[in-house]
Amino acid sequence: MKLRFEVGGEDFSLAGKASSELKRALGQLGVEPEQVRRAAVAMYEAEINMVIHAGGGIAEAEILADRVSMVLSDSGPGIPDLELAMTEGWSTATDYYRELGFGAGMGLPNIKRNVDEMSVETSVGKGTRVSMVVRFGGPPAGGGS
Amino acid sequence: MEVLEARMAAGDELLDLEVCAACGADLMSDVMAFVKEKVVLLTGLVNPQAIRTADLLDIKVVVLVRGKCPTDDLIKMARENGMALLSTRYSMFLACGRLYEAGLRGGGVREID
Numbered sequence: 001m002k003l004r005f006e007v008g009g010e011d012f013s014l015a016g017k018a019s020s021e022l023k024r025a026l027g028q029l030g031v032e033p034e035q036v037r038r039a040a041v042a043m044y045e046a047e048i049n050m051v052i053h054a055g056g057g058i059a060e061a062e063i064l065a066d067r068v069s070m071v072l073s074d075s076g077p078g079i080p081d082l083e084l085a086m087t088e089g090w091s092t093a094t095d096y097y098r099e100l101g102f103g104a105g106m107g108l109p110n111i112k113r114n115v116d117e118m119s120v121e122t123s124v125g126k127g128t129r130v131s132m133v134v135r136f137g138g139p140p141a142g143g144g145s
Numbered sequence: 146m147e148v149l150e151a152r153m154a155a156g157d158e159l160l161d162l163e164v165c166a167a168c169g170a171d172l173m174s175d176v177m178a179f180v181k182e183k184v185v186l187l188t189g190l191v192n193p194q195a196i197r198t199a200d201l202l203d204i205k206v207v208v209l210v211r212g213k214c215p216t217d218d219l220i221k222m223a224r225e226n227g228m229a230l231l232s233t234r235y236s237m238f239l240a241c242g243r244l245y246e247a248g249l250r251g252g253g254v255r256e257i258d
Contacts, residue, residue: 013218016197023201033203040201041177048174048194088178098172101190101198106174113178 001025001063007047007072009055012100018059019044022070029063031136038114039068039134045107046072046130052097053077054128067116067135078124086112148247149233149240151208154215156229162205167249169210169241173198180204185249187240189213196222196230205229210237 003025005018023040027033043059050057054076062069079085086108093103112118117133146153146160153160169187170176176186176198185206186199191213199207205228209215212234215223223230233240 013193016194016201019201020197037202044197044201045174045177100192101171101173101188101194104172104174104178106172106178110174110178 001029003061003063005059007050007056007059009051012051012097015048015051016044018047018061022061022068025061025063026068031068035134035136039070042111042114042132042134043070043072045110046070046132048102049107049130050074050076050128052093052102057127066137067133070132070134071129073127073129075127078126078128079120079122080124082120082122146231148243149208149231149235151231151233154220154230154232155223156206156227159205159227159229162229164206165249166251167241167244169237171237177202185244187237187244189237191215191219193218193222195219196226196228199228200226206231208233208240210235210240 003022007018008014019040022043023036026036026039047059050072054074057072057074059072084090088109089105091103091105097103111132115132116135119131122128164185167185167187168176168180171189173194180202183203185208186204187208187210188195189211191209195207196219207228207230209232214232215230220230
């Protein structure tokens, strides 16, 4: 099953709808709740990042028998220092988004903790593409306990 | 609910739901980073992302602290997601303290390195 969402950057209250849809789809397919939660959290963090930093983009998910693959691509400003962006607590989000409950600097680390595979391709001035895989069955390979 | 002298905005049918832990946070990424098991979420954040975060983590009870009132949109979202939504006049500190005193502990979250 393939899902595709256009994530707008204008209305923050709508951010996360793609993740909710993915969660619902995985649940209906009978995927274990823990794997559903991991995929939904990873997708949500990536979706929020895309709204806050890139003004939206495209979120796609492919659900297979043994895993879900998620790809979020945007045409935003890109990430100048990816290693820094992966550091817990480091954030460039504005106070506006902090007041909305985000900008804790936990987005990318949260994604890494919840997925089995993650790759980030980014180019300053061109955009970012975050690819993630959650396998069904078993804890995340690179995640915390 | 009595401990927090809370008003219930949604989820009356969940009054008997048993919970064993709570998490207090205004930053939703912190909630997603640390919550593992089903807990009560206490937050001062009154926007759809509080409900959405709770839904993604299978949190069934959200308590708005500092006397914040949920908007109609929030109440609708909570109902659609089968979630109890409460509001207490207590601050985050006092609300957490009262729940701790009543026996809730900090389980359900991952350990911080």
